[in-house]
Amino acid sequence: MILTLVLVSALQTALIGGIAGYYLSESLYSEIGQRALMVAKTVAATPSVISGIQQRDTETLNELASMLAATNEALFIVIGDHRAIRLAHPSPDRIGLSMADDDGDDGREALVEGRGYISRALGNLGETMRGKAPVVLPESGEIIGIVSVGYSVVQVGNTIQRYKFIFYGIVGLMLLISILVAVVIAGRFKREIFGLEPEEIARLFEERNATLQSVREGIIAINRDGIITTVNRAALETLGMDADTAVAGRPILEVLPDSDLLSVLESGIPDFDREVWLKNRQMVVNRLPVRQGDETIGVVASFRRRDELDHVSQQLTRIQQYADTLRSQTHEYSNKLHTIAGLIQIGAHADALSLIGREASDHQTLIHLLLDAVPDPVIAGCLLGKYNRAKEMGLHLDIDPDSRMSDIPEALPRDQLVSVLGNLIDNALEATRQHTGEGGHVLLSMTDLGHELIFEVDDQGGGIREGERDRIFEKGVTSKESLGKEHGYGLYLVQQFLNRWGGSITVEDLPDAGSRFTLYLPKIPDARSAH
Numbered sequence: 001m002i003l004t005l006v007l008v009s010a011l012q013t014a015l016i017g018g019i020a021g022y023y024l025s026e027s028l029y030s031e032i033g034q035r036a037l038m039v040a041k042t043v044a045a046t047p048s049v050i051s052g053i054q055q056r057d058t059e060t061l062n063e064l065a066s067m068l069a070a071t072n073e074a075l076f077i078v079i080g081d082h083r084a085i086r087l088a089h090p091s092p093d094r095i096g097l098s099m100a101d102d103d104g105d106d107g108r109e110a111l112v113e114g115r116g117y118i119s120r121a122l123g124n125l126g127e128t129m130r131g132k133a134p135v136v137l138p139e140s141g142e143i144i145g146i147v148s149v150g151y152s153v154v155q156v157g158n159t160i161q162r163y164k165f166i167f168y169g170i171v172g173l174m175l176l177i178s179i180l181v182a183v184v185i186a187g188r189f190k191r192e193i194f195g196l197e198p199e200e201i202a203r204l205f206e207e208r209n210a211t212l213q214s215v216r217e218g219i220i221a222i223n224r225d226g227i228i229t230t231v232n233r234a235a236l237e238t239l240g241m242d243a244d245t246a247v248a249g250r251p252i253l254e255v256l257p258d259s260d261l262l263s264v265l266e267s268g269i270p271d272f273d274r275e276v277w278l279k280n281r282q283m284v285v286n287r288l289p290v291r292q293g294d295e296t297i298g299v300v301a302s303f304r305r306r307d308e309l310d311h312v313s314q315q316l317t318r319i320q321q322y323a324d325t326l327r328s329q330t331h332e333y334s335n336k337l338h339t340i341a342g343l344i345q346i347g348a349h350a351d352a353l354s355l356i357g358r359e360a361s362d363h364q365t366l367i368h369l370l371l372d373a374v375p376d377p378v379i380a381g382c383l384l385g386k387y388n389r390a391k392e393m394g395l396h397l398d399i400d401p402d403s404r405m406s407d408i409p410e411a412l413p414r415d416q417l418v419s420v421l422g423n424l425i426d427n428a429l430e431a432t433r434q435h436t437g438e439g440g441h442v443l444l445s446m447t448d449l450g451h452e453l454i455f456e457v458d459d460q461g462g463g464i465r466e467g468e469r470d471r472i473f474e475k476g477v478t479s480k481e482s483l484g485k486e487h488g489y490g491l492y493l494v495q496q497f498l499n500r501w502g503g504s505i506t507v508e509d510l511p512d513a514g515s516r517f518t519l520y521l522p523k524i525p526d527a528r529s530a531h
Helices: 002-044 047-055 058-071 153-192 198-214 233-238 261-267 307-345 349-373 377-392 414-436 490-501
Strands: 076-081 086-088 117-123 126-136 143-152 218-223 228-231 271-278 281-292 295-305 396-399 441-447 452-458 504-509 515-522
Touching: 002 058, 002 076, 002 117, 002 126, 002 143, 002 153, 047 058, 047 076, 047 126, 047 143, 058 076, 058 086, 126 153, 143 153, 218 233, 218 261, 233 295, 261 281, 261 295, 307 349, 349 377, 349 396, 377 396, 377 414, 414 441, 414 452, 414 490, 414 515, 490 504, 490 515
Parallel strands: 396 441
Antiparallel strands: 076 086, 076 143, 117 126, 126 143, 218 228, 218 295, 271 281, 281 295, 441 452, 452 515, 504 515
C-alpha cells in the first residue's frame, strides 16, 4: 500500500508539475503579449505621436519611442506610417525601410482592418513578443500609421525559469510530504478497518447489500453534502421509478425535490412516522441522522406507501358513512313510524298517507338529484349521509338543484375529497345549530364547469370575524371551545389537502347571516402535487 501510494503521488506530482509548468510558460508569454499590445495602443493614442506621423518628424518620433520604451521596459518601440514604412526605430539605418523586412509582417491587420494584435517573431533585435496597434486620427477615424512594441523572449524565458525553479521546489516538497502521508495512512488503515482482510470486507459489503435489498421498506441514505449514497430496490419501486435507474451519486433534491432529508441533516433531530407526499404518493417516513462523534455526517430514511392502510381506511370510511346513514335513518324512521302508527290508530288515515307520500317524495327527489348530478357513488353516499345527519340534528341540508359534479379527475383521492367535503358540511351544520337552533338551513352548491371543481357551503351561523379567517385553518384552532380539545383539526386537514393538491379556499360573510366557504380544486393538480 505504501509503494502504491508513493507511486501514485509521484505520478500525480510529475503530471501536475509538467502541466502547470507548461501553462505557467504560456500564461507568462500571453501576459507579456498583452502588455506589449496595451503599450502599443497607449503610444498610438498619444497626440505627439499622431502629430509626428502627420508631419513625418522622424527625429521627434525617435526620441518619443526611445523614452517610452525605457519607461515601459520594452526592448523596442517602432513607429511606421500608413504603408508600414518605419519613421522611428532603435537602429537608425532601419528608418525608411518597410516593417515587413524583419519578420514578413506588414501590419495589415492594424493598417487595413484597424485592430490591434499580438505576434511572436524573430527580427533583427532577436525573438520578441510584439503588440501592434493602428494610429487613428480622432477626428476622422483615418488610419495614418502603426506602432509596434516588442519584449524580448529571452527576458520572458528568464522570468519563466525563475518561476519554474520555485514551482518545482514546491512540487518536490509536496512529493516528500505525500510519501510521509502515505506511510501514516498505511499505519492507520489497519486500525480503522478493525483488522479485517480485504475478502472479509467484501463479504460484509455483499451481506449489507443483500440485507438492504431484502427489506420491503424503501431505504435512502445521503451524505453531509446531500448526495445519495445508498438506495435499495424497494425505494425505487415505491417511488415509481425503474429498478435500473442510476440514483446513487445524485443530489437528493434532484431525485426528490420535496424531500426533508436536508432539514434533518441540518438539525440532527430524528423524525419518526411522519406522513408525507413523495412522487404524488402518500408515504410514512422515518428519518434518522447518522453521527460521527458530535457531527451529523448523513441521514438514513426508510419509508413505505400507505396504499394498504389507505385501502382499509377507504373501506372503513364507507362503512362508517353507511353506518351513520343507517343509524340516522333508523332513528328518524322509528319516530316517523310511531307517528304514522298513531295517526292510523286515531283514524287519521289521510294524514298518515300524506306523511308517507311526502317522506317518500323528499327522498326520491334527493336520490334522483344525486344520481343525476353526482355519479360518483362515494361522494353521493357522503352527501346522502350528511343529508340524514342534518335531519337528525333538526336542520336542513339543501343541495342546489343546478349542481353538477361528474367530471372528477381519476387521480383525485376520493377518500380525502369526502373527508374535506364532510368537514366543511359538519362545520356548517354545527355553526347553524349553535346560532339558529332547529330548523336552520345549510346550502351546498357544486359545479365542475371549467378547469376547477368548485364547492360552496353556506351556513346560518354567527359568521367569522375578519381577523380570525386565516387562523381557523391552523392546527388546534376552533370556535367550538366548549366541545373539548378534540376539535380544531377539520379545517387544518382541509388546508393540508389543498396544499398538496394545489387548491384553495375562501371564506366570506353572507349578507343576512352566516358564512360561505368556497373550495376550489384544479382538475389538473399543480407541480406541488406531482411530488
